[in-house]
Amino acid sequence: MTVPQFLFFCAFSVVALAIIAFGVLVVRTAQVDDGGPFVSRALLARLAKPGSERAELQRWAFYLHRISGVALFAFLCLHVGDVSLFVFSRELYDEVHQVYGSTAMRIGEVGLLFGLLFHAFNGIRLVAVDVADLGLVASTRALYGVVAATVLCGGVGTVYIMAPVIG
Numbered sequence: 001m002t003v004p005q006f007l008f009f010c011a012f013s014v015v016a017l018a019i020i021a022f023g024v025l026v027v028r029t030a031q032v033d034d035g036g037p038f039v040s041r042a043l044l045a046r047l048a049k050p051g052s053e054r055a056e057l058q059r060w061a062f063y064l065h066r067i068s069g070v071a072l073f074a075f076l077c078l079h080v081g082d083v084s085l086f087v088f089s090r091e092l093y094d095e096v097h098q099v100y101g102s103t104a105m106r107i108g109e110v111g112l113l114f115g116l117l118f119h120a121f122n123g124i125r126l127v128a129v130d131v132a133d134l135g136l137v138a139s140t141r142a143l144y145g146v147v148a149a150t151v152l153c154g155g156v157g158t159v160y161i162m163a164p165v166i167g
Contacts, residue, residue, distance in 0.1 A: 068119040
């Protein structure tokens with residue numbers, strides 16, 4: 001591994017750790033604000049509501065939407081940085097982009113693909129919920145569609161992304 005490749009990998013690692021830290025922060029905040037997964041008065045009060053008034057999946061979709069949005073923004077910043085290397089030196093650009101062929105980076109690209117798909121599909125769902133004034137039941141069904149579309153499209157994309165290193 002060359003020095004530019006190592007520096008890029010370090011930057012990628014910092015971005016990945018920042019995304020993980022933000023995800024942990026969102027989940028911990030959720031635990032404090034929303035009662036979290038542990039037994040507490042807030043959790044018991046929320047679970048005592050009838051299913052039609054309880055929006056657990058919507059809440060977690062909101063948290064995942066926030067995390068995926070921050071992850072996409074962080075990757076975009078890193079991507080602008082690595083593409084801008086072309087201005088300085090084509091050889092440096094090519095050298096750094098050889099890292100993208102590694103198994104670790106391809107796994108990162110799969111994670112990026114799933115984050116991008118969920119964020120895009122869920123964003124469309126949120127617009128539809130607002131424009132069509134959908135209720136909780138229809139919104140939840142749309143969320144199931146978002147998850148199904150994300151898994152289906154992400155699975156197909158994973159095959160193409162991982163094909164060069166697996167088979």
